[in-house]
Amino acid sequence: MEFDRFDIDGPVLFVPNRHRDPRGTFAETFREDEFRAAIGDVTLVQENQSISKPINTIRGLHYQSEPHVQGKLVRVTTGEIMDIAVDIRPHSPTFGQHIKIKLSAENWYQLWIPPGFAHGFRTMRPDTTVIYKVSDYYSPENDRGIAWNDPDLQIDWELFGQQPVLSEKDRAQPALIELFSVDVARAAAAHHALAGDIGRYHASTGD
Numbered sequence: 001m002e003f004d005r006f007d008i009d010g011p012v013l014f015v016p017n018r019h020r021d022p023r024g025t026f027a028e029t030f031r032e033d034e035f036r037a038a039i040g041d042v043t044l045v046q047e048n049q050s051i052s053k054p055i056n057t058i059r060g061l062h063y064q065s066e067p068h069v070q071g072k073l074v075r076v077t078t079g080e081i082m083d084i085a086v087d088i089r090p091h092s093p094t095f096g097q098h099i100k101i102k103l104s105a106e107n108w109y110q111l112w113i114p115p116g117f118a119h120g121f122r123t124m125r126p127d128t129t130v131i132y133k134v135s136d137y138y139s140p141e142n143d144r145g146i147a148w149n150d151p152d153l154q155i156d157w158e159l160f161g162q163q164p165v166l167s168e169k170d171r172a173q174p175a176l177i178e179l180f181s182v183d184v185a186r187a188a189a190a191h192h193a194l195a196g197d198i199g200r201y202h203a204s205t206g207d
């Protein structure tokens with residue numbers, strides 16, 4: 001298993017070593033020892049699978065709040081997604097920024113999204129299967145979301161005018177600023193991470 005890191009600290013891309021022969025392909029898709037060597041003391045306790053039938057289904061942006069924050073190890077076994085992880089760690093120098101990467105049945109990529117990130121994806125093909133292991137159990141009381149199209153996040157979903165398919169819940173998620181306004185202002189003032197928006201965040205929090 002190879003791995004790579006990103007400009008935003010925390011997420012890790014795992015790429016399994018594939019063994020090809022006339023029958024097809026074999027790969028180790030998860031090894032706890034290698035995962036822990038790269039990530040640290042994290043145990044994955046639940047595995048989820050979703051199948052999205054229409055192309056341009058967007059699920060997200062989702063996270064669980066304390067005390068049930070989740071890290072997620074995401075992969076695709078059929079189809080392709082554009083995977084998005086937004087840094088929502090209030091004191092992070094990259095608060096509000098995101099990483100974007102394509103995961104597909106062909107590239108076998110696995111993205112580790114640590115606690116402190118909101119996660120979402122757009123399916124780039126019909127009938128896309130996403131499988132992900134998580135580091136804490138599902139807790140409906142701690143289920144949280146951010147609007148996929150929050151303009152402050154500046155995510156280019158590459159929809160090119162197409163309407164995404166969304167759950168009712170995801171059509172009504174709040175903007176980041178509604179959830180994190182005070183911390184955003186503090187983080188922005190401390191790190192100048194959101195240059196240009198600082199005045200507006202201060203105004204909206206009354207600081």
Ligand SMILES: Cc1cn([C@H]2C[C@H](O)[C@@H](COP(=O)(O)OP(=O)(O)O[C@H]3O[C@@H](C)C(=O)[C@@H](O)[C@H]3O)O2)c(=O)[nH]c1=O
Pocket residue numbers: 048050059060061062063072119120121138167169
């Ligand atoms: C996430 C989850 C949902 N459910 C139930 C709740 C609901 O009835 C049904 C569908 O849930 P959702 O609409 O939240 O499913 P979905 O929109 O696919 O939610 C997922 O989106 C991606 C982007 C993530 O990162 C995941 O953590 C998760 O939030 O499944 C569970 O039973 N266990 C779980 O772990």
